Amino acid sequence: GNSVTQMEGPVTLSEEAFLTINCTYTATGYPSLFWYVQYPGEGLQLLLKATKADDKGSNKGFEATYRKETTSFHLEKGSVQVSDSAVYFCALSENAGNMLTFGGGTRLMVKP
Amino acid sequence: EPEVTQTPSHQVTQMGQEVILRCVPISNHLYFYWYRQILGQKVEFLVSFYNNEISEKSEIFDDQFSVERPDGSNFTLKIRSTKLEDSAMYFCASSEDRARGSYTFGSGTRLTVV
Secondary structure, three states: OOEEEEOOOOEEEEOOOOEEEOEEEEOOOOOEEEEEEEOOOOOEEEEEEEOOOOOEEEEOOEEEEOEOOOOEOOEEEOOOOHHHOEEEEEEEEOOOOOOEEEOOOEEEEEEO | OOOOEEEOOEEEEOOOOOEEEEEEOOOOOOEEEEEEEOOOOOEEEEEEEEOOEEEEEOOOOOOOEEEEOOOOOOEEEEEOOOOHHHOEEEEEEEEOOOOOOOOEEOOOEEEEEO
């Protein structure tokens, strides 16, 4: 079956530091890949997505590249802000349906 | 920006009781979903709903669970005879089409079974 593995948190960074949150996946087909973000007290929000190999998703300074050869979709941001503090979820969706399979989530804490 | 609204935000119930979790999807969306997250574990798919019927469900979604769209605006998840292990955060989501993964999620209902 499908699965998504994320690095465990919490990840604690100082403002303006570089962020990487690792995500790898296992899928039987050619999934679409997503990063969702959950700010405190809010629902899951789509941050970015990529639908095929070598695609790069980007939004709000965050980027992730769909790497089929390493089955990875690592999230990066060059300079984090305190407002980026949240829980980040990597997820995939297979061709055959649109059910999302999530990773365990990674809590990011950014200190001023 | 349109939102998916879930009520209540927190529900405490006695083991064995029935609970109904409520969701108001975005008005022009056609596909509706429930997910849950047990504390410290992954977000898990429960069920998807389209055209007044279940289109997909996971192994978790057994006879204890049911969904309904009673009035064209609400989308409810009913859990009969709750168990301690049903304690979790339950997320509702909706999407306009089957664009893969591009849902709008609600803020969740935290269900605590005591």
